[in-house]
Amino acid sequence: MSIETLTLLFFGSLLVFLLLGLPLAFVLGGVSIVFLYFTWGIESFYMVASQMWGSMNSFTLVAIPLFVLMAMILEKTGVAQDLYRMMHLWWGGVRGGLAIGTVAICTIFAAMVGISGAAVVTMGTIALPAMLARGYDKRLAIGCISAGGGLGILIPPSVLMILYSLITGVSVGKLFAAGVIPGIMLAVLLGLYIYLRCRIQPELGPALPPEERGDWIEKLRALRAVILPMLIVAMVLGSILFGLATPTEAAAVGVLGSLASAALHRQLAWPMVSESLLRTLRLTGMIIWILFAAHAFSAAYQGMGAQSFIEGLMAHIPGGKWGTIIFIQIVLFLLGMVLDPVGIMLITLPVFLPVVTALGFDPIWFGIMFIINMEIGYQTPPFGFNLFYLKGIVPQGITMGDIYRSVIPYTLVMIFGLILVMIFPALATWLPSKVM
Template sequence: MSIEILTLLFFGSLLFFLLLGLPLAFVLGGVSVVFLYFTWGFGSFFMVVSQIWGTMGSFTLVAIPLFVFMAMILERTGVAKDLYRMMHLWFGGVRGGLALGTLAICAVFAAMVGISGAAVVAMGTIALPSMLERGYDRKMALGVINTGGGWGILIPPSILMILYALITGVSVGQMFAAGILPGVLLMVLTFIYIIVRATLQPHLAPALPKEDRGTWPEKLRALRAVLLPIGVVVMVLGSIIGGITTPTEAAAMGVLGALISAAVYGEFKWSVMQEAAIRTFKITGMIMWILFAAHAFSAAYQSMGAQELIEGMMQHIPGGPWGIIIAMMVIIFFLAMVLDPVGIMLITLPVFMPIVEKLGFDPIWFGILFVINMEIGYKTPPFGFNLFYLKGVVPPGITMKDIYTSVIPFVLIEILAIAIIMIFPEIATWLPDQFF
């Protein structure tokens, strides 16, 4: 059988079983094992086992359950509520101020937890009712929460970046450093959009009346709310940048910060720790199975010779190397609408990374473009996770159509950010070069 037909059958089988709704890990692993057996025989399984054994010995893997556990604990503390009260007092007096404050809180949450859903649920519960009560346009409010919640996978620490590093072999620390400036860029672009829109259309995001803005003593007292979050961020990112810990060890520092936060807010209870631990076990177990499947997929893909076929096909894309990178971004963008980010990583990275490196592009830079695309996927219909997280906490009068349409301008902003980082790659590469 020719390599073209074999490759078509391989990817066609993957797509067919995924569309049936079967779990990603078992589809990816099962189809790969079947094709390995019929391509190379029973002996090919030893190659998969050898790769899995090597991965399981990776010290980097320890960071995943630690960062997940940290996120689970921080979700249960009162950090988000106090932060919103502080932002409400300081930003509420300007047009679009509550939206800007909500985005700032999302950025702080992103720098603490490393996952997407935590900030969406927290701000959907706390900030959304507040904005709607004060006359904010519902689509503006929904879009702000949706986009800010997605920053958790770009602004370090990020579990998705750890997985990217594991699959591609790049440094976790470099990926974390590379995510800082693109995260700032996205914040600035989104802030500019909110300010311009609120200035041109004041009814969409009105300023708070004077009686709701708080006095200066209230504002100064409210600043205490940022002390714990800043402490957690410094414990995680500060220890990495300062060379005190590795990214994996910094995850343990983050757990310590989360436990201190829980104690300060009176949530250091057995029930909270038990629930956080069980949820951590479930998420970590899912990730481990997906990593096993990824190794089987990578082995099958390479053993069939499909890599050479895909590389040959890519050479026919117009525009040279940049045309190929843009084509990859478009493919990832559309995959992100229907698949979860980890699945996209496992399917595309073994295919794309050899091509990216062969064309001479920096894998760290490509990783940031990839992660921003995954971030877009979290909020784009029909299956963006943040859309459903938000639907679970919004008031009854808000429909799924409202949530879907609210993300359009914010998706365009993130596409603009990707274009800027492609034109100026130093935005993603400068900090890693300085720190490492």
């Protein structure tokens, strides 16, 4: 059977079973095992087991549950409430200031937790009611939380970057360094969009009345809320970027910092720790099973002769190597609308990355564009994760249609940021070259 026919059957089977609602890990692993058996025979299973064993021996893999645990603890400590109070005082007098402050808090949270959902749920609970009560347009308010929360997978530490490193073999420390400038740039672009939009349409984000803005003493006192998050960020990122610790060791330091934060906010109690550990176990278990299934997928498709087939296919895309990169970005964007980002990563990276490196592109630069695409995927209808997180916490009267429409302008801003990284690769490659 030709590789073209096998590819159609392989990906067609994956799509059919995913649309039927079966879990990604079982679909990815099950279909791959069936194709492996009929392509190479039962001996090929040893290759999958060998790859799984290699992953289980990866020290970097330990960072995933540690960063997830760190996020779960910080979500319950009260750090976000203090940060929001500070942003309320400092930015409330600016049109759209509460929305800009929300993006800023999401950026700080992103530098602490490494996942998207924590910031979305936390700020959706704290910031959204406050903005709606003060006359903010519901779409502006909802969209800024979804877009700001997505920064959690781009600004290091990032669980998706760790997975990218495991799959591709590139340095996770370099990926972390590469995500800093694009992450800050996207946060600035989002804040700039909100500011300009509210200057043109003041009714979308009215400035707070003078009595709610606080005096200078209150503002300066509120700055204490930033000290603890910045210490945690410095502990985690600083130790990685300056070579004092591996990402896994830095994740352990981050967990210690989150526990200290919980103690300072008088939230450190066994029920909170127990719930955080249980949620970490569930999320990490899901990630690991998907990772195992991805090894089976990679072995099956590579065994069919995927490498030469994909390279030959990409050679027919107009525009040369840049046309290929743009085509890959479009494919990733479309997949982000219907599939889980972890699944997209594990399905596409074994196919796309060899082509990208063969064309002479930097895998670190491509990795940052990949992560930005996954960030966009978290908020694009119909199946963006952030949209469903928000649906579970928005007040009555806000429909799923409102949530879908709220993310459109923010998605366009992120696509603009992606284009900037594509045009100016130094945005992603300069910092790793200097600090790593």
